[in-house]
Amino acid sequence: MVGKIAELAQLQIRESEIDKVIEKMNQVLDLVEEMQAVDTSGIEPMAHPLDATQVLRADEITESNQRAQFQEIAPETQDGLYLVPRVVE
Amino acid sequence: MPHKRTISQLRTALDTGEFSAEELTRHYLDRIASPSNQYNAYITVTADAAIEAARRSDQERAKGPVGSLSGIPIAHKDIFCTEGIKTSAGSLMLDNFIAPYNATVVEKLSDAGAVMLGKTNMDEFAMGSSNENSYYGHVTNPWDTSRVPGGSSGGSATAVAARLCAGATGTDTGGSIRQPAAFCGVTGIKPTYGRISRWGMIAFASSLDQAGPLTQSAEDAALMLEVMAGYDARDSTCIDTKVPDYSHSLGNSIKGLRIGLCREHFEEGMDSATEQTTLDAISEFEKLGAIISDVSLPNSKHAVSAYYVIAPAECSANLSRYDGVRFGYRCDAPANLQDLYKRSRSEALGEEVKHRILVGAFVLSAGYYEAYYRKAQQIRRLIKNDFLEAFKSVDILLGPTTPGPAFKIGEKTDDQISMYLQDIYTIASNLAGLPAMSIPAGMTSGLPTGVQLIGNYLEEARLLNAAHQFQQQTNWHKMSPPEGDI
Numbered sequence: 325m326v327g328k329i330a331e332l333a334q335l336q337i338r339e340s341e342i343d344k345v346i347e348k349m350n351q352v353l354d355l356v357e358e359m360q361a362v363d364t365s366g367i368e369p370m371a372h373p374l375d376a377t378q379v380l381r382a383d384e385i386t387e388s389n390q391r392a393q394f395q396e397i398a399p400e401t402q403d404g405l406y407l408v409p410r411v412v413e
Numbered sequence: 414m415p416h417k418r419t420i421s422q423l424r425t426a427l428d429t430g431e432f433s434a435e436e437l438t439r440h441y442l443d444r445i446a447s448p449s450n451q452y453n454a455y456i457t458v459t460a461d462a463a464i465e466a467a468r469r470s471d472q473e474r475a476k477g478p479v480g481s482l483s484g485i486p487i488a489h490k491d492i493f494c495t496e497g498i499k500t501s502a503g504s505l506m507l508d509n510f511i512a513p514y515n516a517t518v519v520e521k522l523s524d525a526g527a528v529m530l531g532k533t534n535m536d537e538f539a540m541g542s543s544n545e546n547s548y549y550g551h552v553t554n555p556w557d558t559s560r561v562p563g564g565s566s567g568g569s570a571t572a573v574a575a576r577l578c579a580g581a582t583g584t585d586t587g588g589s590i591r592q593p594a595a596f597c598g599v600t601g602i603k604p605t606y607g608r609i610s611r612w613g614m615i616a617f618a619s620s621l622d623q624a625g626p627l628t629q630s631a632e633d634a635a636l637m638l639e640v641m642a643g644y645d646a647r648d649s650t651c652i653d654t655k656v657p658d659y660s661h662s663l664g665n666s667i668k669g670l671r672i673g674l675c676r677e678h679f680e681e682g683m684d685s686a687t688e689q690t691t692l693d694a695i696s697e698f699e700k701l702g703a704i705i706s707d708v709s710l711p712n713s714k715h716a717v718s719a720y721y722v723i724a725p726a727e728c729s730a731n732l733s734r735y736d737g738v739r740f741g742y743r744c745d746a747p748a749n750l751q752d753l754y755k756r757s758r759s760e761a762l763g764e765e766v767k768h769r770i771l772v773g774a775f776v777l778s779a780g781y782y783e784a785y786y787r788k789a790q791q792i793r794r795l796i797k798n799d800f801l802e803a804f805k806s807v808d809i810l811l812g813p814t815t816p817g818p819a820f821k822i823g824e825k826t827d828d829q830i831s832m833y834l835q836d837i838y839t840i841a842s843n844l845a846g847l848p849a850m851s852i853p854a855g856m857t858s859g860l861p862t863g864v865q866l867i868g869n870y871l872e873e874a875r876l877l878n879a880a881h882q883f884q885q886q887t888n889w890h891k892m893s894p895p896e897g898d899i
Contacts, residue, residue, distance in 0.1 A: 329774050330771065333733075334733070334755050334758055335762075335767055335770065336756065336759040348829060349768070349772055349775065351829060352829075353772075355721055355830055358718055359785075359789065359792060362788075364791035367795060369787050369791050369793070372607075373606045373870070374605075374607060376650060378649060393513050394739070394740075397509075397511055399738070399740075399741075399743035400743070406739055408747075409749050409752070411749075
């Protein structure tokens with residue numbers, strides 16, 4: 325189970341740490357378990373405190389191209405592209 | 414000594430020419446560098462840029478009217494992006510991250526003339542209540558250096574308490590402004606969710622995160638908040654309503670102000686010093702003419718549970734951006750793309766951050782969403798409804814900020830639940846999105862204690878007014894720890 329979660333989260337867990345990781349996760353899940361006893365039938369989940377809705381802006385270009393500036397802080401780039409290890413052989 | 418003064422007093426001194434902004438800034442920089450003031454409060458000190466900004470302020474002042482915070486030396490929590498300056502969020506992941514733009518909060522304070530002294534230490538990605546989760550080492554509490562300053566805005570709280578800046582910015586997702594403010598004896602306010610733009614503020618849990626100031630007094634908090642607040646089209650959750658003149662209403666009488674006490678907090682029992690602080694604050698407010706009554710917030714007891722589902726869930730989504738590709742840490746010699754993602758993240762994120770990402774990934778995973786995230790969001794509405802019901806009969810709520818005063822460094826590092834329960838009194842207002850503040854209200858065994866005031870939506874002015882009136886009658890906010898040699 326924890327292996328699957330780590331995969332979803334793209335994290336590595338060392339073999340020696342698995343027990344501790346599981347124990348800590350279980351502590352949190354035990355803590356939040358009491359929620360299940362609360363009657364929430366018919367209660368609308370709350371996403372924004374003021375129930376604000378997404379504002380739409382006019383479909384106009386407002387951003388300028390800042391690629392060079394943003395790529396200055398990238399680990400590895402070439403010709404305006406971000407480099408990663410080869411994906412397709 | 415200028416550092417003893419509040420922002421309000423410093424403004425007068427700068428206006429009357431008692432000293433220049435450059436002299437003031439140099440004084441703070443000397444204090445920050447002094448061996449007697451080493452609390453690890455700052456991750457980065459921007460001395461040259463600060464002196465340059467102070468000189469600009471002096472030049473502008475010579476010409477005419479200046480911004481409301483012109484020449485006032487402040488510090489930013491290292492979670493706010495600062496153009497050309499490292500913005501680490503307390504993480505190795507962003508140790509090499511030079512932000513390409515300024516956060517809205519940074520921009521607004523800079524436009525008002527504030528001088529940035531540097532970036533303050535914090536729990537990694539704002540996850541923590543003790544500042545022990547920083548890649549840059551823990552911050553110490555200036556009242557007792559064997560104790561924590563609280564977190565996650567511990568560097569900012571310490572910097573204000575030790576008078577290493579006149580005011581500082583912080584962020585609060587579950588108590589991260591108010592709890593360190595209480596531990597360090599300073600004033601801190603988390604405004605209504607959406608009152609301040611989150612643009613350029615590194616995200617932890619987007620539906621809870623909110624910025625705010627930490628200062629010596631409520632008057633100073635008002636001065637900073639009126640600059641920081643306001644609509645920003647770049648944050649779609651930002652509220653588009655006028656920012657009141659918070660300073661203007663500070664002097665109003667609070668005779669007849671209806672203050673509610675959460676009955677459940679008292680019934681469940683409190684630490685004796687915490688209870689005493691709260692009772693003393695109640696009697697001060699009564700002297701000021703406030704009317705005290707009980708209210709019930711029956712669902713607030715579920716706040717910690719709902720929070721430890723919602724916050725990790727949103728953190729796991731937000732922190733998926735740290736993948737070693739576009740910015741931040743990248744592992745050495747990745748074997749393939751998967752290896753690059755996994756090792757970059759695993760090597761550069763701290764234990765607590767990884768733990769919360771895992772919890773978040775679990776509660777959002779297929780088959781668990783309904784039982785956890787959806788359930789927590791429903792409880793969130795129940796908590797909000799309780800508050801709305803309470804605000805029908807009272808104007809503000811009063812209670813403790815924290816379960817006790819600052820604890821020892823290392824005392825809770827092996828007991829995460831005890832650490833999480835630090836925020837038991839503060840979390841509910843984040844879940845509801847309500848404004849809340851902590852003000853100094855007592856001392857116990859040489860350590861400051863605070864009380865929390867919670868207001869209805871967008872009623873920051875009422876909170877600041879009540880806090881200011883309290884501070885006209887008490888001296889807790891004027892107390893400071895040993896102040897060093899300079």
